[in-house]
Amino acid sequence: MTDVRVRRSTARTAAALFGIAFLAVGVLGFVPGITADYGALRFAGHESGAQLFGVFTVSVLHNLVHVLFGVLGVLASRANGSSRAFLMIGGGVYVLLWVFGLAMDHDSAANFLPMDNADDWLHLGLGVAMIATGIATTAADRARGQYPEPEKQGR
Numbered sequence: 001m002t003d004v005r006v007r008r009s010t011a012r013t014a015a016a017l018f019g020i021a022f023l024a025v026g027v028l029g030f031v032p033g034i035t036a037d038y039g040a041l042r043f044a045g046h047e048s049g050a051q052l053f054g055v056f057t058v059s060v061l062h063n064l065v066h067v068l069f070g071v072l073g074v075l076a077s078r079a080n081g082s083s084r085a086f087l088m089i090g091g092g093v094y095v096l097l098w099v100f101g102l103a104m105d106h107d108s109a110a111n112f113l114p115m116d117n118a119d120d121w122l123h124l125g126l127g128v129a130m131i132a133t134g135i136a137t138t139a140a141d142r143a144r145g146q147y148p149e150p151e152k153q154g155r
Contacts (some may be wrong), residue, residue, distance in 0.1 A: 009146050011137040015083035018090070018130060019073020026066030029058045046111040057116040065113065080147065084134055091130030098124040 029052050032038035040049030041060060048059035069090065076086035101120035104110045115123075141147035 009080045010140045011080055011083040012077045014133045014137050015073050015086045016077035019070045019077060022066050022073055023070030026063045026070055028052060029063035044112050046107055046114040048114050055118050057114050057119060059114055062113045084138060087130050087134030091127045091134060094123045094127030094130060098127060
């Protein structure tokens with residue numbers, strides 16, 4: 001009997017790490033002390049005065065979105081294709097959030113999550129990092145012969 005171990009793809013590992021990070025940030029947004037002005041936390045809207053790490057404006061809805069995105073990342077990490085999709089599509093969503101954040105008035109009703117300038121630039125960084133990670137992990141897996149998956153390579 002041979003013991004054949006298939007190495008976990010880098011895309012799956014990256015999706016899991018991004019998912020865990022989003023989960024952590026979402027949960028930390030509900031922790032007084034880590035979230036400054038916790039008493040000013042609102043369900044949604046630009047009126048929320050709570051700030052994660054004293055920098056990023058958050059609301060209950062904003063925190064729940066991070067938790068949901070984290071769960072999606074962890075679930076996506078169960079397969080190579082869904083991991084790549086999470087990294088690439090999720091990164092695209094964050095780039096779009098950056099554009100939306102720059103285009104809207106932060107004091108308007110459109111700012112329902114809420115977002116501020118720090119959030120906007122973090123969204124750009126996250127989006128670029130996720131897309132770059134999706135591209136880099138695909139290249140690394142191809143170099144190892146893991147992408148496309150061996151069963152799909154006609155072997």
